[in-house]
Amino acid sequence: MKKLKIADGIHMLTMNVKDILFEGIWKIANGVTLNSYIVQGEKTAIIDGVIGWDGVPETLYRNLEEIGVEPQNIDYLIVNHMEPDHSGWISNFRKIKDDFKIVCTDKAARILASFYGEDKIKIVKEGDTLDLGKGKILSFHPVPNVHWPDTMYTYEKGTKTLFSCDMFGAFGRMGEHCFDDELTPEEIDFFEVEGIRYFSNVMATFTPSLKKAVEKAKTMEINIIAPGHGPVYRKNPQKIIDDYVRFSQYADGAGKNEVTILWGSMYGMTAKAVDCVEKILQREGVKYNKLEMPLESESTMVASVFKSAGIIIAAPTYEYKLFPPVAAALNELGRKKITGKAAFRLGSFGWSGGAEKELHEIMERNRMNWDFVESVEFEGAPKEEDLNKVEAGVLKLLEKMKEKIVE
Ligand SMILES: Cc1cc2nc3c(=O)[nH]c(=O)nc-3n(C[C@H](O)[C@H](O)[C@H](O)COP(=O)(O)O)c2cc1C
Ligand SMILES: [Fe+2]
Ligand SMILES: [Fe+2]
Known part of the structure; x- marks a missing residue:
């Protein structure tokens, strides 16, 4: 697991996963990253915590501590999307801290209850905000059926960061370079291939909903796109938006x-x-x-x-x-x-x-x-x-x- 600063008070934790069948089906030749984000104001929120398939939340806790976050001090867990690649550690987290609050859509709340028996949940709707203090204000924007019915975007106003979860993601492991401005031409080509693999394998069925999610992103002022899988776009977030528009056309017969x-x-x-x-x-x-x-x-x-x-x-x-x-x-x-x-x-x-x-x-x-x-x-x-x-x-x-x- 790697730690990276995205902006003041915002960190990313990312881990590479390989040798798995994604969704139990897809032999992803070049692996995938799972990205998690920590936003620190007076209160601390973690967006889409990851432990992946190794089942070792202690790795996550140790990494949190290394960026100065005691797992016991996490106030909010933002669940943009309930799929276990993002939420699989919740039950373990409850064991070490019982009073954190989950923030998610009504649909995610129902799924969280059925999978993990969770009930300490704050349900959010389009445009709802959560003020963490120190200028960190999160807002929430459902994008249903971006993979699952429960999905939402989380947006941080001060830094204009869009935490997009599965949307704008890609397969492919990340090496040293996790930001778009660091990628070599070979790595850009790699993520074009792996972005197409991800979109076609996992997301293509939901293309109409992805198109709506692209339109929603276009209405937002965005400096950084921070997805749940793949690189973070801080130099040119428009690139991955344009890529997703193009990939949607591929699903409709272009190529x-x-x-x-x-x-x-x-x-x-x-x-x-x-x-x-x-x-x-x-x-x-x-x-x-x-x-x-x-x-x-x-x-x-x-x-x-x-x-x-x-x-x-x-x-x-x-x-x-x-x-x-x-x-x-x-x-x-x-x-x-x-x-x-x-x-x-x-x-x-x-x-x-x-x-x-x-x-x-x-x-x-x-x-x-x-x-x-x-x-x-x-x-x-x-x-x-x-x-x-x-x-x-x-x-x-x-x-x-x-x-x-x-x-
Ligand atoms: C197990 C098997 C089933 C076949 N079923 C049919 C069939 O239902 N109808 C047909 O016209 N030919 C059938 N054939 C014949 C093949 O279509 C034919 O041998 C064709 O040339 C095979 O082309 P291929 O060498 O590219 O596989 C069958 C052949 C095999 C071995
Ligand atoms: Fe998903
Ligand atoms: Fe995912």
């Missing part, structure tokens, strides 16, 4: 000038056509990501499709339906509400087909509204005429993609 080939093949027939697709994309100078299912992690698959303006689905028929690992991937993308992508499917069949029918069922069931170029199916190995059709399909897709590119 970078890249193609993701989502493919699988049992005996190499569909794979032959994928080879042909690759040659065309190379010839056309288009960047592409080739993801073989089921070998790729769900996390990388969702992030790659999410950020690409064009998707090529290459999968055969299996037991009257679409090759299951690719069908499962598409269902996952549907659950994440990744809609409106420009797409093209190709694949082999041996008997009477069926993959194409299931593809459309998946699209309809999840209301994905992907914009498809006409599919190319072939019996057994692809023949020259099939590969010609594949080439025509890829070129049509590249044309369709053009209007979707946002970088």
Whole structure:
């Protein structure tokens, strides 16, 4: 756990977490940070305390003491969002100090009661304030369904700091550099990738609510954005706001000038056509990501499709339906509400087909509204005429993609 001063009377505690499945699902290759903030006036508040998955609150207490905060002197625990990555230490904290007050939305209060039996709660609504003394005044601004229904922003007026919790967050461990102005160009690229991974894996389902949260942030005067995961933005908080606007567009079908080939093949027939697709994309100078299912992690698959303006689905028929690992991937993308992508499917069949029918069922069931170029199916190995059709399909897709590119 690391300690950093954000402004006079405001500190950040941050810890790197790795080798976990985030939400029990996502294999986050580069880990994640959990950030907690301490605001000191005459009274002391801690915003989104963290102990993470190590289950050792003593690490938190020791770090608090090192910045001059006795855990026993914490008056308020601000719970911006009840998810246990931010609140998992509450019951332990009650054991060492019984009279701190939790500040949260009404929805968080209900969840806190059900998870931890908490009842010493001050419920806040839009615009309510908490004066900590010494010029530190916190105000609270619900942003429902930014991940969970209970979420709110906390804003510190004196320093114009927005404590945004899951909003404006990113995956990826932080090394020495935790502020935007310290990041090297490589670290900026790293957090672009990890920001997309985070948004697509965890937040994309809630895109309409995230758009509202962006609008709310735009109405605030902000000098610093201090999220619950990832770097703190003090030089240019507008950057992460703009990034989130762009990521919301990716969820609605826009993307970078890249193609993701989502493919699988049992005996190499569909794979032959994928080879042909690759040659065309190379010839056309288009960047592409080739993801073989089921070998790729769900996390990388969702992030790659999410950020690409064009998707090529290459999968055969299996037991009257679409090759299951690719069908499962598409269902996952549907659950994440990744809609409106420009797409093209190709694949082999041996008997009477069926993959194409299931593809459309998946699209309809999840209301994905992907914009498809006409599919190319072939019996057994692809023949020259099939590969010609594949080439025509890829070129049509590249044309369709053009209007979707946002970088
Ligand atoms: C387990 C299994 C199930 C299959 N199910 C079907 C099917 O339901 N309908 C069909 O037309 N072909 C079916 N086939 C045939 C494949 O679609 C065909 O072999 C195709 O060329 C496989 O392409 P691939 O080598 O890219 O996997 C099946 C093949 C296997 C091995
Ligand atoms: Fe969350
Ligand atoms: Fe979180």
